[in-house]
Amino acid sequence: MRPSTKLVHGHRYFDERYGAFLPPIYQVAMFEQPDRETGETRLTDRGTELKYSREENPTVRALEHALAAVEESEDALAFSCGMGAISTLFIALLKQGSRLLVTAEAYGATIQLAEELSKFGVTTLKVWPSAEAFAEQVRVGDVVFVETVTNPTLKVLDVVEVAKNCRDVGTTLIVDNTFASPVVFKPATLARTIVVESLTKYIAGHNDVLGGCVAGNADLLKDIWDWRRKMGTIMNPFEAFLTLRGLKTLEIRFERVSRTALEIAEFLQDHPKIEEVFYPGLDSNPYKPIADKIFQRRLYGGVLSFKVKGGKSEVKKVLSKVRIIKPAPSLGGTESLLTYPVISAAKMLPEDERLKLGITDNLLRLSVGLEDTEDLKEDLGEALA
Numbered sequence: 001m002r003p004s005t006k007l008v009h010g011h012r013y014f015d016e017r018y019g020a021f022l023p024p025i026y027q028v029a030m031f032e033q034p035d036r037e038t039g040e041t042r043l044t045d046r047g048t049e050l051k052y053s054r055e056e057n058p059t060v061r062a063l064e065h066a067l068a069a070v071e072e073s074e075d076a077l078a079f080s081c082g083m084g085a086i087s088t089l090f091i092a093l094l095k096q097g098s099r100l101l102v103t104a105e106a107y108g109a110t111i112q113l114a115e116e117l118s119k120f121g122v123t124t125l126k127v128w129p130s131a132e133a134f135a136e137q138v139r140v141g142d143v144v145f146v147e148t149v150t151n152p153t154l155k156v157l158d159v160v161e162v163a164k165n166c167r168d169v170g171t172t173l174i175v176d177n178t179f180a181s182p183v184v185f186k187p188a189t190l191a192r193t194i195v196v197e198s199l200t201k202y203i204a205g206h207n208d209v210l211g212g213c214v215a216g217n218a219d220l221l222k223d224i225w226d227w228r229r230k231m232g233t234i235m236n237p238f239e240a241f242l243t244l245r246g247l248k249t250l251e252i253r254f255e256r257v258s259r260t261a262l263e264i265a266e267f268l269q270d271h272p273k274i275e276e277v278f279y280p281g282l283d284s285n286p287y288k289p290i291a292d293k294i295f296q297r298r299l300y301g302g303v304l305s306f307k308v309k310g311g312k313s314e315v316k317k318v319l320s321k322v323r324i325i326k327p328a329p330s331l332g333g334t335e336s337l338l339t340y341p342v343i344s345a346a347k348m349l350p351e352d353e354r355l356k357l358g359i360t361d362n363l364l365r366l367s368v369g370l371e372d373t374e375d376l377k378e379d380l381g382e383a384l385a
């Protein structure tokens with residue numbers, strides 16, 4: 001199957017009894033154990049027991065098949081949210097004395113969690129998002145956590161180069177691919193690499209679901225499956241059903257928002273009230289060559305950020321004047337959202353670090369949705385005026 005077909009049919013579900021070709025919502029906490037006919041506990045296709053929905057659930061499993069197909073990985077696990085996936089991975093892979101290298105501009109809660117692991121004897125180092133900086137720091141036995149595209153200033157990391165380096169050194173690489181999505185980049189195809197996605201964003205795609213996923217090598221995922229069971233971080237069946245539904249339109253949504261975002265980035269670049277625009281699809285953007293090297297398609301996603309001339313008060317005016325675009329802290333969904341990083345994901349960063357990364361008081365992040373591009377440009381133009 002080619003990628004678009006996998007998005008639609010990757011769940012592999014078929015109900016022998018009724019002929020239903022879409023997975024129903026198995027809204028049950030437990031399953032009969034043992035099976036009265038065989039006297040044995042039922043098993044899933046990966047050999048785990050099907051008895052309790054904190055461990056396995058058929059609707060969740062159907063989503064996992066689809067995610068593994070789309071990510072081109074051996075297997076996948078679905079979680080309650082992106083942070084459920086990341087926290088479970090950290091607990092599974094790190095131990096007292098471990099070193100964790102994490103992108104300096106990673107998602108706020110990821111950075112906070114990574115730093116707070118010091119109470120268990122883990123040393124966390126924040127690394128500038130460049131392949132060279134990671135190559136300088138990485139040592140055998142480390143766990144390396146990177147994001148394909150950083151947030152909110154959209155620096156693209158040469159993950160292919162980082163993965164080569166991690167493989168040579170002998171470390172495990174985790175790639176949070178939320179901002180790129182598997183439409184343009186599939187890190188699970190790189191050696192020794194585990195992929196994380198916040199399904200809340202592009203994959204579920206409708207601003208109504210929280211979810212997370214880990215994709216990668218089946219043997220490694222067995223251990224992570226066991227930690228998910230112990231930590232209780234599995235996704236619930238209803239969210240899995242909605243995520244499967246969202247996944248089918250991922251590619252067409254990603255194509256559309258990428259086109260809209262580029263148009264809006266160009267519009268803002270020429271706007272007299274705008275100081276600077278950050279979008280890896282712009283020819284002037286220093287990260288475009290890296291994106292063109294590692295992305296399979298010339299699509300750069302639906303998120304861009306920009307600096308409004310002036311300071312906090314001008315930014316707050318824009319946030320209060322947009323009408324179609326909603327001020328809210330997320331991305332990748334059907335509705336356009338405008339986020340003020342200083343009060344959301346970057347809130348906990350010390351000021352000097354924040355400024356070094358380019359997250360200034362006048363920076364706003366826009367995630368475009370599926371509205372008409374002209375309506376979005378008008379909305380922004382009026383708010384800026």
Ligand SMILES: Cc1ncc(COP(=O)(O)O)c(C=O)c1O
Pocket residue numbers: 081082083084107147151176178179198199200210211212330
């Ligand atoms: C890049 C990235 N990773 C992980 C997360 C966490 O995902 P969730 O909110 O689904 O827990 C987010 C949330 O915004 C994110 O932007």
